[in-house]
Amino acid sequence: MSDRVEQLILDLFAIEAVKFGDFTLKSGIQSPIYFDLRVIVSYPVIMNEVAELLWETTKKSGAKFATVCGVPYTALPLATLMSAHHDVPMLIRRKEAKDYGTKKMIEGKFEIGSRCLIVEDVVTSGSSVKETAQVLESVGLVVTDAVVLLDREQGGKQKLKEAGIELKGICGTAQLLEILRRHEKIPESVAEQVRDFVRNNSFLPGLEPPVKKSRKVLSYRERGDLCQHPVARQLFSIMEKKKSNLAVSADLCTAEQVLQLADQVGPHICMLKTHADIMTDFSTEFVQSLTELADRHQFIIFEDRKFADIGSTVQHQYRDGLYHIADWAHLTNAHALPGSGVLEGLKQVGLDKKRACLLIAEMSSKGNLATGDYTKATVKMAEEHKDFVVGFISQSQLTEDPTFIHMTPGVQLSGSGDGLGQQYVSPWDAVVTRRADVIIVGRGVYKDPDPASAAQRYQTAAFEAYQHRLAN
Structure with a gap:
């Protein structure tokens, strides 16, 4: 033996x-x-x-x-x-x-x-x-x-x-x-x-082993009080007031579809995620209507632009072109791949307008390369640009800093996949196990025959998971 x-x-x-x-x-x-x-x-x-x-x-x-x-x-x-x-x-x-x-x-x-x-x-x-x-x-x-x-x-x-x-x-x-x-x-x-x-480091009989003290889980209100950026404070305030940590992704191609969805799910969400560049009839009238809905229902508008170019180029993409994103989106996002120049360019447009940015640190698609050292470097970049970066698109909590918001996409009530590389997790897994602050749901809501009821189900599941974290 x-x-x-x-x-x-x-x-x-x-x-x-x-x-x-x-x-x-x-x-x-x-x-x-x-x-x-x-x-x-x-x-x-x-x-x-x-x-x-x-x-x-x-x-x-x-x-x-x-x-x-x-x-x-x-x-x-x-x-x-x-x-x-x-x-x-x-x-x-x-x-x-x-x-x-x-x-x-x-x-x-x-x-x-x-x-x-x-x-x-x-x-x-x-x-x-x-x-x-x-x-x-x-x-x-x-x-x-x-x-x-x-x-x-x-x-x-x-x-x-x-x-x-x-x-x-x-x-x-x-x-x-x-x-x-x-x-x-x-x-x-x-x-x-x-x-x-x-x-x-021996554990003597009769003595309990040393235990690492766990940090208190702060409420959304407490975390909002710690934030300096107005968008982060506003988002945490909405989450606390509406009892919602749900963001719905409006991956739809016409203004009518997006506005109808926003009105249906508005009472249940803290944020609506848009994709302006897939819309066939984007217009200033659409922007005005969406802004009015955001004010009425109290939600943040997040344009999922995923900027990934040099500073001078992203300035134009953010400020100019067909979409003028900085004029209407409270939040946008960017890849860390180009280096800090992408943030410097966006900041020159967004700071004066009191806009904010999320960095894409992890993705929910199978085989993606946003892992390991890349993710660590993304967190470091965010820490160096806290005047503009308020959080991350990620699959898990990446930092203990309570002023950073972690948003997890690829969430469905029952985790699975879509055959195109998307991998889903449940609201409980996202919020409790992975410690996400906001879950992002797309097809699970907008493809449902009753999007409002579907949004309410996700809102309840995600917020109950958050309450469990607070209590435990």
């Missing part, structure tokens, strides 16, 4: 399930080593070997159990393989109860009073195992044993023992470092850095 463990560690290192560098752990502590074991689901041979070693380690210990339960989520496939290969029933622990169906926290058949083995991928303080044990025990199961692939050896085993749970591990940090050093996968300086980290 020792040879198999050694080969497994080398395999995990090869697929980057074990990484060395500077990482922030769940607890908020900076660590020189990180175990990213979720990746093993893409390597079935390795995943099978992990499951078998977990099983053999458990049986060798003499542990008695009638069922197995993997700690959500990485350990779930490992528990599944153990169950399927050795004909032992499996239970599934939900992270939170559903508000429909049976509303159970534990799924599966079991006898009250029977023992359940907890399966985990990595143990640091043991808190995740303890949480799972508490849920299992709350429905009448008994937990006395747990098995883990990698024990970080920071006190988790001792804390679990204090809670009455015996932890068996395939490998610990010391053994892992010894194997990688022997095969010259890491230098001694890195190994010693990890050993020093483990020595100085």
Whole structure:
């Protein structure tokens, strides 16, 4: 078994399930080593070997159990393989109860009073195992044993023992470092850095592990009070007053269609997103009518122009041409690709008119290139131009700065795709999981036979998600 463990560690290192560098752990502590074991689901041979070693380690210990339960989520496939290969029933622990169906926290058949083995991928303080044990025990199961692939050896085993749970591990940090050093996968300086980290960051029994303090989630009103730009203040005020964080995208080709939609959904939205350049009959009369609707229904007009040229060119595109965007759109947007010149050009037109801009930091289309370093550079550019940039088009929250607004497109009540590369997320996922401030919905509203009712449904779903964030 020792040879198999050694080969497994080398395999995990090869697929980057074990990484060395500077990482922030769940607890908020900076660590020189990180175990990213979720990746093993893409390597079935390795995943099978992990499951078998977990099983053999458990049986060798003499542990008695009638069922197995993997700690959500990485350990779930490992528990599944153990169950399927050795004909032992499996239970599934939900992270939170559903508000429909049976509303159970534990799924599966079991006898009250029977023992359940907890399966985990990595143990640091043991808190995740303890949480799972508490849920299992709350429905009448008994937990006395747990098995883990990698024990970080920071006190988790001792804390679990204090809670009455015996932890068996395939490998610990010391053994892992010894194997990688022997095969010259890491230098001694890195190994010693990890050993020093483990020595100085152990979770002693009887003490709670250090927890990174979470920041208070500010309300829209509170965030608006912090904003300097009038458009940002106005938008947050509208969102708070109308109880709406919904923007509707009017991807329609005639003035009549856009104006009709704006009037129908106006009471339910904080913002209407337009595409002037797809309209066949754009006119000054259209602009006047749209502005009147925005005043009547209290929403921001956002022209989705996506400027992406040199400063002198975007000046003309923003101020002149057929559309005179700066005269009527409270908000527009731009790509960071051309560099800061695109913002300098737009600012020379927009600042005097008290207009604002969003930077496109991430996109919802499959295979887009707005990721990684590009996204980071976009955030930095926004920070350097806060007199004009008020937020981002993004798929997630990119900065903790409460004055920046994050708007997420590609939202539908049920996430899916459109066959043309668009990928959808639900309002809950966008606002709660990804921490968006505004959801942008297009076809889910304007293609509905009753756009007003559809907008109201999205408004309710998105604002309830925001209220959940505030409360939690």
